[in-house]
Amino acid sequence: MDEISPLLGNQPRQDPDLLSPNLRPRHRDLIPTPCGPVKPWSELTCMLKLYFCFTIVSLLALLGLTVYSICKEHMDTDVYDEDNFTVSLIQMVGIVFCIYYISRGVLQENRQELVVFVLSVFVVMIRSVVNFSVQGRKAKQELLVRFVCTMTLGVVHLFCTIVLIQRPNMMAFRVGGALERLQEQYFLLNLCFSMVTFDLQAQLCLCIMITTSDTAMSTVNSIILGVGVVWACLTSAVGAAAVLKEAKVLVWIFTAQNLPQLAFFVYLMYRVVEKWFHDNTYTLEAAAVTGALISLVIKAVLFWGLFRLVHSFGQGLRERMFASGK
Numbered sequence: 001m002d003e004i005s006p007l008l009g010n011q012p013r014q015d016p017d018l019l020s021p022n023l024r025p026r027h028r029d030l031i032p033t034p035c036g037p038v039k040p041w042s043e044l045t046c047m048l049k050l051y052f053c054f055t056i057v058s059l060l061a062l063l064g065l066t067v068y069s070i071c072k073e074h075m076d077t078d079v080y081d082e083d084n085f086t087v088s089l090i091q092m093v094g095i096v097f098c099i100y101y102i103s104r105g106v107l108q109e110n111r112q113e114l115v116v117f118v119l120s121v122f123v124v125m126i127r128s129v130v131n132f133s134v135q136g137r138k139a140k141q142e143l144l145v146r147f148v149c150t151m152t153l154g155v156v157h158l159f160c161t162i163v164l165i166q167r168p169n170m171m172a173f174r175v176g177g178a179l180e181r182l183q184e185q186y187f188l189l190n191l192c193f194s195m196v197t198f199d200l201q202a203q204l205c206l207c208i209m210i211t212t213s214d215t216a217m218s219t220v221n222s223i224i225l226g227v228g229v230v231w232a233c234l235t236s237a238v239g240a241a242a243v244l245k246e247a248k249v250l251v252w253i254f255t256a257q258n259l260p261q262l263a264f265f266v267y268l269m270y271r272v273v274e275k276w277f278h279d280n281t282y283t284l285e286a287a288a289v290t291g292a293l294i295s296l297v298i299k300a301v302l303f304w305g306l307f308r309l310v311h312s313f314g315q316g317l318r319e320r321m322f323a324s325g326k
């Protein structure tokens with residue numbers, strides 16, 4: 001140690017994490033938020049700012065068209081279409097989550113959120129194609145503007161976001177420094193946080209689908225579905241807090257909260273199968289089964305990442321993520 005000390009001059013001894021400024025995460029250049037650090041607006045390139053603003057404005061425009069369709073379908077009882085009303089509600093939920101995904105994906109250079117955004121936009125486009133193709137001539141004329149806007153903007157968003165995903169991502173280094181262990185932990189944290197919100201979106205869409213597909217639903221079933229929605233929101237809040245706060249107790253609570261959700265899936269599938277043989281339309285029933293399977297896949301990925309992340313709790317990532325920069 002004495003042999004190399006002259007090379008360092010007479011500097012006082014520092015903490016190992018502070019020996020090389022080049023290896024430290026640049027917290028002074030990041031803005032701390034409850035969901036982790038984000039890049040300041042000034043750091044975004046002009047093209048990225050333009051794309052981000054275009055995406056938000058276009059999504060808000062689609063949201064407005066969807067809300068208008070929902071109000072019109074709900075008020076026009078003479079031509080009320082149950083399936084179309086259900087799809088419109090699900091589209092609205094999907095667009096709201098897309099706004100969240102692209103905001104967090106761009107400002108946090110979060111590839112996981114951008115991938116989820118691409119998947120959500122693709123699902124919205126598929127739903128639009130299916131819904132538009134089964135409509136009659138009059139209904140198609142009413143939905144034409146929304147359909148054309150959804151497909152055109154969807155293609156633009158898919159192309160631009162895929163290009164954005166392929167860009168170099170420096171956020172993991174800026175938060176975790178040069179330590180690969182912390183960078184991997186940061187990746188798992190973002191993956192788990194993204195899966196928590198994606199799971200909430202899937203469950204809300206599934207509940208909407210089941211609720212609106214049965215106009216004669218009993219009061220008991222309506223209460224059960226209402227409790228299911230509240231429980232899904234509460235579970236997601238606990239899961240997000242467990243990931244961000246690195247709290248193992250909350251992880252176990254979150255795991256326990258998912259057990260009733262599995263029972264809720266079984267109940268929903270029972271409701272679907274029970275109705276399956278009462279009519280000759282199977283669009284919503286098949287969509288409900290598909291939604292439940294997608295939700296189970298999301299939960300599998302979520303718990304795979306979460307139980308890997310738990311082993312890294314308390315190793316310094318949380319302190320770096322929420323450092324004040326002083």
